[in-house]
Amino acid sequence: MPRLQGHETPMATDAVVTEFVEHIERKLDKLLKQVEMSEPYRRVFDPTAESKLVLLAIKYVLLEVFSYGPHVTEATFTAISRLPKNRPDLMKVIIKHDLEEVDHGEMALADFVTLGGNEEWARTRRITPASFAMGATVRMLAERESPFCYLGYMYPFEALTPILTGRLQELLSRKGFPVNARRFIDFHAEEDVSHSKLLKHLIAQVVSEFNGAAEDIEFGFDCFTSVDPLPIWEAAFTHALMELQEANHASGSPA
Numbered sequence: 001m002p003r004l005q006g007h008e009t010p011m012a013t014d015a016v017v018t019e020f021v022e023h024i025e026r027k028l029d030k031l032l033k034q035v036e037m038s039e040p041y042r043r044v045f046d047p048t049a050e051s052k053l054v055l056l057a058i059k060y061v062l063l064e065v066f067s068y069g070p071h072v073t074e075a076t077f078t079a080i081s082r083l084p085k086n087r088p089d090l091m092k093v094i095i096k097h098d099l100e101e102v103d104h105g106e107m108a109l110a111d112f113v114t115l116g117g118n119e120e121w122a123r124t125r126r127i128t129p130a131s132f133a134m135g136a137t138v139r140m141l142a143e144r145e146s147p148f149c150y151l152g153y154m155y156p157f158e159a160l161t162p163i164l165t166g167r168l169q170e171l172l173s174r175k176g177f178p179v180n181a182r183r184f185i186d187f188h189a190e191e192d193v194s195h196s197k198l199l200k201h202l203i204a205q206v207v208s209e210f211n212g213a214a215e216d217i218e219f220g221f222d223c224f225t226s227v228d229p230l231p232i233w234e235a236a237f238t239h240a241l242m243e244l245q246e247a248n249h250a251s252g253s254p255a
């Protein structure tokens with residue numbers, strides 16, 4: 001159950017805060033290693049990867065981003081609304097960050113369409129179970145758990161995105177990926193560096209000021225990383241392989 005009332009007295013020393021932030025950083029490193037070992041990552045970053053497969057994998061990850069994006073935004077505004085009401089200062093910083101994320105699903109959709117995706121289908125289809133599970137997880141965390149769990153899902157999001165989009169930028173330049181379909185990737189490779197720092201700072205602040213927040217944040221982290229990024233990537237990669245197979249079949253090439 002959420003434990004918000006009456007735990008706003010500073011509880012954590014600087015050493016405890018630092019130790020927790022380092023603990024989360026180690027979990028992030030472990031997550032990044034898991035991502036690097038995953039099939040979608042290995043096949044996309046394989047130097048011999050077919051350009052078409054790379055393009056399709058990105059195309060369908062962008063579709064997933066469009067699918068879960070609104071759920072993350074709505075969940076996060078819910079979490080913000082449940083923060084202690086005597087902390088408008090905290091709310092203001094988090095609202096500003098969330099506002100900067102609001103239209104990123106649409107940004108992803110625009111690149112998906114540039115890569116040949118059907119906008120009407122994207123807007124009207126049922127989302128994949130992977131995006132549904134991700135959306136449901138962030139909504140449950142934001143609505144039913146301590147609102148500080150939000151930091152546990154937003155931080156890995158913001159910390160991994162600039163690393164992965166940065167790596168993609170190099171790869172896509174080599175693969176001749178259409179420059180006009182890189183808006184989402186190029187934007188996030190830059191913007192999420194500062195967002196990641198902001199979220200890390202917020203984690204330290206909240207852990208130092210609210211008793212129990214570290215446990216809430218870690219629970220949010222563990223729930224979130226069980227549904228993102230790997231299950232999302234796997235769904236997107238399966239979709240990419242299907243389209244590649246259909247394209248190869250239509251052109252008479254071997255699958």
Ligand SMILES: [Fe+2]
Nearest residue numbers: 158191192195
């Ligand atoms: Fe961001």
